[in-house]
Amino acid sequence: MSTSFSLVNKTAESKVYVSLSSPEAQLKKIITEHHFNRRLEILLPSDIYDGQLQSLIELNGISFGTNSKYYHTTTSLGSFLKSEYLDPFIKQNNCLVLSLGSIDRDDVYCIYDGVLRLSLRKETFERAGLQGKLSSYSKSRYIVQFDLRRPSMVLGNKAFDRLVWATENSPLRQPVQFLVRTYLAAKSSSSLPELPVALNAVPYEPTCLISHYSDEVIVPPLYPNKSVLQFKASKYHSVDRRIRSEYAVEVLKEGLLHILEWTALLSVESERIQASNQIDPLLSTYQVFADDNDDENDPKRRSCKVTKIAIEGFLGVDMVYDMFKSLQDRLPMISWAVFTVNGFEDAPVSWKSDEHSFLISGDNDYAIVIRPGRTANNDRSTIVYEIVGSADAHS
Structure with a gap:
């Protein structure tokens, strides 16, 4: 069952909508109704790319199955x-x-x-x-x-x-x-x-750049609802069920924002998420989101090399959807991947016919985090982030 809600308040410069475990039909709708795409990026473990997904990219260009010109x-x-x-x-x-x-x-x-x-x-x-x-x-x-x-x-x-x-x-x-x-x-x-x-x-023709990160990065647990920030009831007095429920939602939102932040740092190959990071806490207090019982041997927090596939141009939805389906079908069930699409900031629309404007922010993007495993409905487990500027009719 899919769960959707907004991650930010109405006064934020950008709006972020998130959906958990979206069914295939909803994923297709999100991709195919976002018409004006300028960049597509795929992030995944290097060993999975080398062993399973290298055939996605041909030596002479991009294997989209359709004309990409x-x-x-x-x-x-x-x-x-x-x-x-x-x-x-x-x-x-x-x-x-x-x-x-x-x-x-x-x-x-x-x-x-x-x-x-x-x-x-x-x-x-x-x-x-x-x-x-x-x-x-x-x-x-x-x-x-x-x-x-x-x-x-x-x-x-x-x-x-x-x-x-x-x-x-x-x-x-x-x-x-x-x-x-x-x-x-x-x-x-x-x-x-x-x-x-x-x-x-x-x-x-779209340009395609494949880069292999030189250092291993820490991969956090991609299930924020199982995080350490669970509500601990006081032994001295009872806590109202409504308060527990509200707290659980805020915990979930915080975990989802941590994952979104991690994907952004992963995209720019930030040193803050590298396994070898030794930054002085006085300069940066950022740490990769982790569970309370997290350790170096926990497979949910393993470190790995990462490969980035970045494609830029005027990308049609047929091309983008074909790429997503190929990734989803070939990605092993035990692995993860991040599929990010950036739209044109000055396009008149964002999704479908929703009016888009720049003003403070021209964000017009979405990111699909493919998590290990399947849902109860046998769909691939995902987190979908839809990000638009504050002046946008999409909601």
Whole structure:
């Protein structure tokens, strides 16, 4: 059974939502509804990588099983509304389009699943004359949306004609930088045509860097609900059941935050989590989270070498999900792994259609900690962290 709750208060710069032992369907939803991904990182024991997972990465690139190519172009928004792009890539197949402006200062756009979403400055919105709604996080921004797959989205339709006019006669006509990724529809048996020459799109492949940590790191117990911070009742007076329950929740939250902090330190290869760490407590008091009866021979706290696989580019959800499933299927049941995905900080949305903004923090990430063993429902045991900035509709 999955348990979900928030780890931080409403005044924090970022929001962290956590789910324990999520079923496969929920894991798939979290991954496939997070459309705009710029980095994928996998951390796991080096001996497991060498023995079980090296085949995930081919010598000549990335074994995703799908086309991983994406494009960079500088053009106007109207280029994607012309029939030579709109018909084959949006209406008949699929594409991801993301502008590279700053969501706090510029007009930013994105397309996925055939839907065009615009986050516009007030001046642009008024001059374009489009229908939209006020942003949830700013009185000087507006959100506009068009489903380009609707049969009515053709020349001659009043709403579509107005959109085309706006891309030619308002600030929307200005060329901006875009990232573009195209892929076939699920049931398509044909191949994708080449991108229109007018886009002047330059193709790129994701970059992949594999690094092996030189020092062993301490791996904490990944089951915070079994931590040392259990409530000890006083022998002099009884304790209300509600207080016990509230305390248990706070203990669980603290343990989950410790694990999230450990994954971040692991990602940057911090010396603080190395088995050989001898830092003076006056300089740093951090210690890897441990149980009360923890010792060097405890398998839950063993130290090991770690391998990091870091992939960067414009990563589609099909690519990310294929990578996660391959990792999950090949990872031995006795082992652990951390699967982290970072989104674009200036994307107009985070998950699905949830409005995203930068303001204080543009966090737009999630991390899946795969724990040893299975749940009662025979799913792989996991901890899922969803991290977004405070100005984000995702919850």
